Amino acid sequence: MSTIKEIAERANVSRTTVSRVLNNSGYVSEEVKKRVLKVIEETGYVPSENAKSLRTKKTKVIGVILPKISTETSSRLVNGIDEVLAEKGYQILLTNTNLIPEKEIEFLRLLKSRHVDGVILSATNINEQLVDEIYRLKIPFVMVGQRISGLPNVVFDDYQATRDIVNLLIKKGHKKIAFIGVDEKDHAVGYLRKLGFIESMKESHLPIEKSWIQKGIFDMKSGYNCMKLILDSSQNKPTAVVAVTDRLAIGAMQYIKEIGLSIPGDIAIAGMGASELSKFISPPLTTIDFSFEDAGREAASLLLEKINGHDYHETIRTIKYRLLERDSI
Amino acid sequence: MSTIKEIAERANVSRTTVSRVLNNSGYVSEEVKKRVLKVIEETGYVPSENAKSLRTKKTKVIGVILPKISTETSSRLVNGIDEVLAEKGYQILLTNTNLIPEKEIEFLRLLKSRHVDGVILSATNINEQLVDEIYRLKIPFVMVGQRISGLPNVVFDDYQATRDIVNLLIKKGHKKIAFIGVDEKDHAVGYLRKLGFIESMKESHLPIEKSWIQKGIFDMKSGYNCMKLILDSSQNKPTAVVAVTDRLAIGAMQYIKEIGLSIPGDIAIAGMGASELSKFISPPLTTIDFSFEDAGREAASLLLEKINGHDYHETIRTIKYRLLERDSI
DNA sequence: CTGTAATATGGAATCGATTCCATAATAATG
DNA sequence: CATTATTATGGAATCGATTCCATATTACAG
Numbered sequence: 077m078s079t080i081k082e083i084a085e086r087a088n089v090s091r092t093t094v095s096r097v098l099n100n101s102g103y104v105s106e107e108v109k110k111r112v113l114k115v116i117e118e119t120g121y122v123p124s125e126n127a128k129s130l131r132t133k134k135t136k137v138i139g140v141i142l143p144k145i146s147t148e149t150s151s152r153l154v155n156g157i158d159e160v161l162a163e164k165g166y167q168i169l170l171t172n173t174n175l176i177p178e179k180e181i182e183f184l185r186l187l188k189s190r191h192v193d194g195v196i197l198s199a200t201n202i203n204e205q206l207v208d209e210i211y212r213l214k215i216p217f218v219m220v221g222q223r224i225s226g227l228p229n230v231v232f233d234d235y236q237a238t239r240d241i242v243n244l245l246i247k248k249g250h251k252k253i254a255f256i257g258v259d260e261k262d263h264a265v266g267y268l269r270k271l272g273f274i275e276s277m278k279e280s281h282l283p284i285e286k287s288w289i290q291k292g293i294f295d296m297k298s299g300y301n302c303m304k305l306i307l308d309s310s311q312n313k314p315t316a317v318v319a320v321t322d323r324l325a326i327g328a329m330q331y332i333k334e335i336g337l338s339i340p341g342d343i344a345i346a347g348m349g350a351s352e353l354s355k356f357i358s359p360p361l362t363t364i365d366f367s368f369e370d371a372g373r374e375a376a377s378l379l380l381e382k383i384n385g386h387d388y389h390e391t392i393r394t395i396k397y398r399l400l401e402r403d404s405i
Numbered sequence: 406m407s408t409i410k411e412i413a414e415r416a417n418v419s420r421t422t423v424s425r426v427l428n429n430s431g432y433v434s435e436e437v438k439k440r441v442l443k444v445i446e447e448t449g450y451v452p453s454e455n456a457k458s459l460r461t462k463k464t465k466v467i468g469v470i471l472p473k474i475s476t477e478t479s480s481r482l483v484n485g486i487d488e489v490l491a492e493k494g495y496q497i498l499l500t501n502t503n504l505i506p507e508k509e510i511e512f513l514r515l516l517k518s519r520h521v522d523g524v525i526l527s528a529t530n531i532n533e534q535l536v537d538e539i540y541r542l543k544i545p546f547v548m549v550g551q552r553i554s555g556l557p558n559v560v561f562d563d564y565q566a567t568r569d570i571v572n573l574l575i576k577k578g579h580k581k582i583a584f585i586g587v588d589e590k591d592h593a594v595g596y597l598r599k600l601g602f603i604e605s606m607k608e609s610h611l612p613i614e615k616s617w618i619q620k621g622i623f624d625m626k627s628g629y630n631c632m633k634l635i636l637d638s639s640q641n642k643p644t645a646v647v648a649v650t651d652r653l654a655i656g657a658m659q660y661i662k663e664i665g666l667s668i669p670g671d672i673a674i675a676g677m678g679a680s681e682l683s684k685f686i687s688p689p690l691t692t693i694d695f696s697f698e699d700a701g702r703e704a705a706s707l708l709l710e711k712i713n714g715h716d717y718h719e720t721i722r723t724i725k726y727r728l729l730e731r732d733s734i
Numbered sequence: 735c736t737g738t739a740a741t742a743t744g745g746a747a748t749c750g751a752t753t754c755c756a757t758a759a760t761a762a763t764g
Numbered sequence: 765c766a767t768t769a770t771t772a773t774g775g776a777a778t779c780g781a782t783t784c785c786a787t788a789t790t791a792c793a794g
Contacts, residue, residue, distance in 0.1 A: 090774045122518040127750030146484035155475035189451040358687040419744045456780030
């Protein structure tokens with residue numbers, strides 16, 4: 077691996093001049109420039125980004141912290157982020173917390189030690205310590221999916237989206253609607269979506285049986301189990317179910333089918349997230365399309381603004397969603 | 406952001422000593438050690454990885470080049486890679502070629518300039534120029550999914566897997582089997598799978614109509630179109646179809662269903678890749694599970710070996726696959 | 735009590751770039 | 765032709781760590 081010094085020697089100029097050619101800044105005569113470029117070409121020299129960024133304090137790397145790496149949500153988000161960042165010559169340094177909250181802080185520190193130019197965090201739950209750490213970081217930062225006051229956020233309207241779904245079911249005549257949620261520590265998916273459900277029901281003066289509200293985790297098995305609980309634990313069976321993710325909904329569908337009930341005849345069901353599966357499952361699942369690519373793009377743009385601008389007041393970008401009404405309701 | 410110099414001053418020691426504490430190497434008295442650690446704690450100091458790696462020539466970063474970022478294949482692969490690397494304290498620098506071949510070379514150079522400790526490349530096609538560049542790189546390197554001689558490879562047995570599927574169909578009595586492939590420039594998915602198909606057919610002395618072999622790209626729409634061509638362009642209609650990816654297969658299924666034929670009654674169909682969709686589509690799709698997570702883990706392990714060992718002879722790790730027989734055949 | 739080994743610490747060079755400052759050569763201006 | 769800009773180039777400091785080498789102190793052996 078050649079260095080700028082070698083190039084300088086070979087081209088019979090100083091390192092300073094080589095640097096000027098590299099960044100084409102300052103004055104360099106055409107002749108010298110040509111000579112230097114020729115040497116660079118011949119040797120296949122590539123300047124060390126490392127040394128460069130030590131001096132310039134810019135790495136052109138953005139840290140991305142994901143709760144889980146191989147989910148459709150994450151990969152669509154990263155796709156959106158990359159779309160915007162790659163264009164501006166930034167690379168993505170990927171970290172995966174695997175849903176372990178302490179890792180978020182660990183990675184935040186790590187990304188700082190690597191001098192990334194900015195951080196995008198897609199978190200599922202936010203504790204005090206994490207928020208503290210973020211404030212201490214003083215690195216351009218964007219939060220996706222959850223809200224932290226005082227910082228740039230890209231959020232989905234979880235509350236309203238859930239209401240739209242519930243209201244649609246109500247409009248279709250359903251009065252007994254069950255709900256499969258997740259832990260409310262996840263403010264967006266857990267708390268806000270549940271709130272949307274409850275408030276919509278209340279506004280329409282519809283009762284909610286306690287057993288109709290179940291809490292799962294983020295997988296199909298859990299949706300299956302929740303559905304089982306809902307149907308087994310009460311005589312009063314709901315005619316519709318809203319699940320806060322498609323996976324939960326699909327798990328629930330499996331149970332419904334398994335016990336011989338029809339969808340949507342006996343029970344209507346809706347999910348959220350517009351996973352690819354939702355379109356192909358039978359019957360196709362009604363869901364909310366949150367466009368994670370848009371969220372990624374938005375987050376990246378916002379981050380670039382912060383990187384260039386430095387204005388650190390709170391910013392909230394709400395990603396629009398679409399209700400995809402399909403045959404499951 | 407504090408530096409080692411500041412810590413040294415605050416603790417009234419030299420930078421050398423602080424460095425010793427940081428890496429606990431060399432001799433440091435308990436007393437001084439405590440004092441330094443306390444200052445580090447107080448200031449929240451994190452050493453600059455950047456400066457460190459400039460000196461040590463190690464970045465603890467692995468570059469990963471993907472053909473497409475938001476596909477199930479890629480995200481499963483990255484998941485496997487991350488599983489192994491994270492454990493050893495490595496981070497992933499992600500780059501996405503979006504299937505543009507020149508980008509592979511561009512990113513290879515870029516990753517070198519960033520002094521990554523190694524590179525994992527998941528490529529769809531390999532041209533001479535790319536191979537040249539890889540040889541020139543002289544960075545620990547692992548190729549996934551395609552083979553390059555003389556270097557470490559993690560490959561799938563595309564040929565045999567395809568044969569297994571075709572043979573299964575033949576065993577089930579099918580004699581007229583169609584094939585939806587992709588460009589043979591993609592040696593693994595395009596060339597080898599087609600070869601497997603053709604040879605299996607030949608060995609069983611089964612004829613292949615020219616129109617039964619179609620070439621698509623990597624999406625459902627393309628599978629749909631290919632299926633249409635297969636069924637429309639000849640009187641002699643096949644009773645089974647093998648598609649080289651699940652997406653192509655699912656697209657094909659859509660067309661088959663659309664024209665009112667039944668699966669597998671009128672036409673049996675099989676895909677490859679074991680996408681999540683394949684399990685939930687109706688009827689569930691027979692496919693090959695290539696365990697991309699395993700491939701990722703294997704690639705990462707192999708890379709770590711290379712990073713530590715330096716032995717650069719060719720290595721080939723073939724990831725085992727499972728044939729998932731489901732209702733579509 | 736002297737000589738060697740072990741322990742403890744710091745100075746200064748180094749990694750590979752950028753960048754400020756100085757200086758030399760050439761061109762433009764009055 | 766002297767003076768000032770402009771162009772062209774290099775020297776050396778710098779970024780923030782690590783690490784070789786030197787030196788000082790203490791411990792131990794003969």
